[in-house]
Amino acid sequence: MCLGVPGRVVDVDGLTAIVDFWGIRRETRLDVIDEEVSPGDYILNHVGFAIRKIPAEEIEETLSLYELLLKEADEDIMAADVRGEIEASPGVGLGGAVDRTAPDADGKPRGGNG
């Protein structure tokens, strides 16, 4: 979907970044962003790809707006899309394993789009 989701870059390795989305660390691709990205930068993530570096002065507002959305109930479709955007990046952790088809709370798998 068109919303994208912001996250903080923790580490960069070539075209892959480890990005922190409210405590959840995931991999995001840097193939299409048009600026150099370093740890500490904030990016907008769309279907697993960073599409834009968020300007420093916008970071606080952007993050808190999305945090508000994330607090919405599971069945809220805007909130579901934001969660889907986070799911769009593979998890990083022990062995990097992640269940990519994990269903939402309502049991229906969803995917990002738009």
Place this chain on the structure above:
Amino acid sequence: MAEPVRSTDAGLRAGAAELKFRDPAKARELAGAMESVCEAVGREVSVMHVCGSHEQSIAKYGLRTILPRRLDVIMGPGCPVCVTDVPEVDEAVVLAADGVRVATYGDMVRVPGTVKSLADAQAEGARVDVVYSAAQAVEIARGTAEEVVFFASGFETTAVATAAVIVADPPPNFSVLSAHKYIPPVMEIVAEMPATRVEGFLAAGHAATITGSALFEPFVERHGIPVVVAGFEPLDVLAGLLKLVELVRDQEPLVVNMYPRCVTPEGNRNAQEQLWRVFRTMGGRWRGIAHVPNGNLRLRDEFAHVDTRKRFQIAVERLWSHAPSALTQVCICGDIMAGIASPNDCDLFGKECTPDAPVGACMVSNEGTCKIWHQYGGHPDL
């Protein structure tokens, strides 16, 4: 390096941001200003947005309740899942039914084809993987020797991600069945539809993050209709609409960027370079709307080796001897996406057609008008 965001800090900041982008007083002020502009125009004004996320924001925050009664904000073809044409779904269904592994975005699984959806095919034993990202589809292909088809949908913002995995040398068993669509050409079509009568467009902020706002300038020149690029927060949408009705009032066909925190005139050039290196535009049908010249994004010949349509003979015709279901014939998704009908005009809406048992694509996707109105209510009866 900045410290990780702690939830308590973010919580405090959330309150501040709510005031800035969701302040009800500011919202009423913007709506009031729109009211005076519409009064000055002295007739009904209708504008169109072309983004499911805009409709989500408008419906979720009940913005239509404060908009001037003489301002009609129509949702156009802004849901990429919804405009995926039936034969495109059929291609994926036939491949899946023939035992090819199909990976796709979750919304696409339940979109009806001529006789069945990918979900129906899955129930009959086909292997369909839901992915959130093109990169995940590539990972699935890397983990197996069998053919993996990524059934790719979405507008330019999402097509960029598909382009990126294609140029990054995917494994030989990976291919892309592109149902990607390109928004600017359909705006040309809708602008010319007499029944729709669009006087201005609210363009989607994140598609414009990629393409840049200047992309709309030739369109504005050709059609004499203003385009305002807007973000997705309630005040972003209202401020965008206010600017748009002002441009309508002043008969000023201009492109105005009301989302400068994400959008620049030139856009993301690196993303554009990859998009156009991999894809070319091609005419094709958008579900329910029309044949849209240059509206489809298809792989260039240089990438034929990754193009599912070149790799497989897809015998979709065999589905076409079956008659579509009777309910499908009643569905008015096409009119809704063309902006000439609303979900309330459909006899099936909320009855035979619900998010749990969708008849048309508009009830399937989170960006579909019918699903959004079903969750939040649409045009309140005032």
